[in-house]
Amino acid sequence: MQIKAVGTSGGKTIRNLLTTFLVDNTLALDCGSVCTGLTLSQQLEIKDVFVSHVHMDHIGELPLLVDNKALYGKTITIFATQTTIRHLREHVFNGIIWPDFEKIPSADEPALIYRQVEYFEEVEVGDYRLTPLPVNHINGSAGCFIQKGDVGFAYTSDTGETDVIWEWLGKQTALKGLVTECSFPADMENLAVISHHLSSPMLEGELTKLKSDADIFIYHLKPQFANRIREEIKGLDVHILTDGEEIVL
Numbered sequence: 001m002q003i004k005a006v007g008t009s010g011g012k013t014i015r016n017l018l019t020t021f022l023v024d025n026t027l028a029l030d031c032g033s034v035c036t037g038l039t040l041s042q043q044l045e046i047k048d049v050f051v052s053h054v055h056m057d058h059i060g061e062l063p064l065l066v067d068n069k070a071l072y073g074k075t076i077t078i079f080a081t082q083t084t085i086r087h088l089r090e091h092v093f094n095g096i097i098w099p100d101f102e103k104i105p106s107a108d109e110p111a112l113i114y115r116q117v118e119y120f121e122e123v124e125v126g127d128y129r130l131t132p133l134p135v136n137h138i139n140g141s142a143g144c145f146i147q148k149g150d151v152g153f154a155y156t157s158d159t160g161e162t163d164v165i166w167e168w169l170g171k172q173t174a175l176k177g178l179v180t181e182c183s184f185p186a187d188m189e190n191l192a193v194i195s196h197h198l199s200s201p202m203l204e205g206e207l208t209k210l211k212s213d214a215d216i217f218i219y220h221l222k223p224q225f226a227n228r229i230r231e232e233i234k235g236l237d238v239h240i241l242t243d244g245e246e247i248v249l
């Protein structure tokens, strides 16, 4: 399994791309930079998208991806929780902010299909088995565990402190690699708590809950504090991702 970390930052600047991970070129996890970070032909290869939650840094370029593919007559399937799908329909693809691609080019053959997922219920997504997992972020948020053969990859997406995902992932013997977040430095723990993110010490605490020898990759550093966060977590056995980097499991 090859995971391209297209965008890994918790904030946007000319040098930082927002959250998008691409599994074997065909399955996108979030769409913060799915157009900025990929060529048109790479975008056209994407068949499915898992949307972890509707924060702008995770869905900002989803409407543009759907539009790009629709112009070539290609359909995209969005896998998300009921809450996330409701928000996408009501607030994004609502005919005002962006066209309702469930009716374009026609309701019979739309450019956009939603597939509702449930926590802990495995679904088939292309060649993969994907299990959505609850995390501590906004309502409807989900991380996921993706498995193909005996190789498993997990993505927590944005999350504050939690137990259930670590406990569940600890039982997955196929787990080879995991992406989780660290948004803030130690002295901004209050903001991390109220925004349901992790600070450096909180990340360290969370990782002690995971009973696995999987490789740990970190994303979502706020660029304003990235240097401090790097310094604070340099003793942990983790790898901080950079935009465009590839993970091979």
Ligand SMILES: [Zn+2]
Binding pocket: 053, 055, 137, 158
């Ligand atoms: Zn978020």
Ligand SMILES: [Zn+2]
Binding pocket: 010, 019, 055, 057, 058, 158, 220
């Ligand atoms: Zn985010």
